[in-house]
Amino acid sequence: MKLQKSFYLRENVVQVAKEVLGKTVHTCVNGYHTSAIITEVEAYSGRNDKACHANNGMRTKRTEIMYARGGVAYVYLCYGIHHLFNIVTNGRNKADAVLVRAVQPVEGIETMMKRRQKVEVDKSLCSGPGTLSQALGIHTREHYGLSLLSEHIWLEDAPCLKEHEIVTSTRVGVDYAEEDALKPWRFYIKDNPWISRK
DNA sequence: TCAACGATTCCT
């Protein structure tokens, strides 16, 4: 069953990030249904986190959706090439989000391969924040601000992982965030090969 | 209006 609004509205974005691991993300784009298990995530906090786009009340056209109530998608273009998919959490004006960094394909694998121009199934298909968005057909213009209880994109519930099944590390690519770059807010499923990097 | 840069990926 679809994860409900209450899942996303909780206050502790780190806790929500951990619980997102093992859940399944579904998209239905141009009539093609795809789904994949979320294997790697990072937490970003709207308060006291220099790595977050919405840090220090930073409010622009791009970050605006982070200030909405949890349960919507924050998608943005990175390096002019890659769409990165985030899950907005917490209540209005909190600006917390969970970045999905890697997934394990489940349904619609042929569709994912076509979108990624791959002829074999391996981790290059969707183990990375940019590649998974491409595999799932997530595009900035279509998915920015979209409800995660919509028919286009949603998460399906699954049992939470045990602590010993989760590996914790610092976040990737946020060296500019000074002391906040040290926050242990990246989480991935232990022994799962569908990870962006070790 | 303009220049710099980035929560990355892929090729050499």
Next chain:
DNA sequence: GGAATCGTTGAT
């Protein structure tokens, strides 16, 4: 190790 590539951002 370095290029690709462009929307967002903050400063002119």
